Amino acid sequence: MRFLIVRTDIRAAADVDIAAAWACGGRLRDETTAPEPRRQIVHAEERDAALLLARALATVGAVRSGRQRVKVLPLDEPGGGLRVASDDRGS
Template identity: 80%
Template sequence: MRFLIVRTDVRAAADVDIAAAWSGGGRLRDETTAPEPRRQVVHAEDRDAALHLARAIASVGAVRAGRQRVKVLPLDEPQHGWHGPTDGRGS
């Protein structure tokens, strides 16, 4: 499965916006309608490579300071879904 590793800026949120989202049960940020600005984008062919790259990107000072974040996003559908325990404990 292929992955996209993205380093983005963290958008600041006012205390009033946070309180409104918590009280209304809504989302403070919706990445589908207004994604955070991207700073760096890298592709990886497997999960191990993606996590290795994400750890390297996370060492950037702005990420460590909390001004940016690193996201690992799958680009393909998983090959096999998890169906629960097979020893009878799942029901």
């Protein structure tokens, strides 16, 4: 399974926006429509390697001070290798 490790800037949110999101039961940030600005992107083929890279990126001063965050995103579905079509004709 492949992974993408991304270091992004954290967008500041006003108190009014936070209160409105809580009151409406909605989300404050929606990554699908407006993703955070990316600072660094790294690719890994295995989960352990992805987590090791994420830990390394988490040592950056901006991440430690809370201005940036590190995300590990899976690129493939688990067990998403080659699919063999089933044959329902029986044996």
